[in-house]
Amino acid sequence: MFTSVFLVSTSGRGLERLPKPNNVFVNSTNMRHILRWSPVRFPLGGITYSVQFQGEFERHHKKTWVVISECSRITETWCDVTADISSDVDYDLKVRSQFENITSKWANLSKLFNRKESNLRTPRLTVNVRGGLLTLDVSEISKNINARIYYWEKGAEQQILNISMDHNPFNVNLRSGITYCFQAQLYISEYNKFSYRSDPICETVNKDATSNEIVVIVTTVLLLGVSIVVVSLFLTWKLCCRVQSAWFPKVSAPYFPNFDTLQVDTIKEEDRRKEFCDTVQVLPQSEPLLSQCQPLTGEERSNCKTDTESWTINSVMSGNVSQLQCPMAIQYWKEYQSQQNSEFSKLTNNGTDTTQIFEEFNIR
Structure with missing residues (x-):
């Protein structure tokens, strides 16, 4: 209720009822510039402050003021303007107080500020x-x-x-x-x-402390450097080995025996006598092909009893000898025998001596 009565009473009398800040000045030490002012006494409290500045360009050409965003509606009675005062020209700064929607008049510096006026503090x-x-x-x-x-x-x-x-x-x-x-x-x-x-x-x-400390420092640095170099070389070698084995694998050359120094094992005479061999009968090329031979039936075996009508083919199978009868060989032999008989009958009919004929056949 008191706030409402105060606002109504001040609305008709302008902004003079909210006082403006006093004693506005710049405290600049070691090139750090701080704008300061006295706090405003207000019975309701809650006063905030806003700061603006104007450089030489804004003052003579643009006729404007620049708002310092870091120092808008603040409760402190100081503002760091070091970043805004960035050149060696004269600056003007101003500040005002504010309560809710009511603002005071602006309070300016008593004189323009130049950062060349910054004081240097005695160092430590x-x-x-x-x-x-x-x-x-x-x-x-x-x-x-x-x-x-x-x-x-x-x-x-x-x-x-x-x-x-x-x-x-x-x-x-x-x-x-x-x-x-x-x-x-x-x-x-x-x-x-x-x-x-x-x-x-x-x-x-x-x-004496200097030489000892230098020796210790130099020795430590050298040992550390040597360790780093050794570890680096070892890791590099391992990496090269892995790369070489991956990209260039080793391939061994094929083995070629040396025939000059090759020793041939010969069979001694006494060992040769102990060998066991199977007898194999080899037929001439004029004989019928063995691949066409097939086993005879029982009837064919009974009809072919003589040595001249049966052919025995020895076949070695797994060390055992088996006898096969060849029908084509029998047919061939019968044709051959009938041809000889016909020739023999012709010679007999012509009056040839039988003894001479037998001798010719034997020669054949």
């Missing part, structure tokens, strides 16, 4: 001594900020030396057995801007 220096090697660590080094190191032998402040460094940490090799003092300073070379020097830190460089 850390010195670590390991033998003859000193490691220097300087805080707040960034892309645009470098550091300068001042060092001297203790008791000889007039001989101050300096080195520049743009990364952390920074290693320095100095003489062993001597105490050195160190100071650090930040600077921006583009703006010729320097910070105050840090408090001096004095450290003594040890004598």
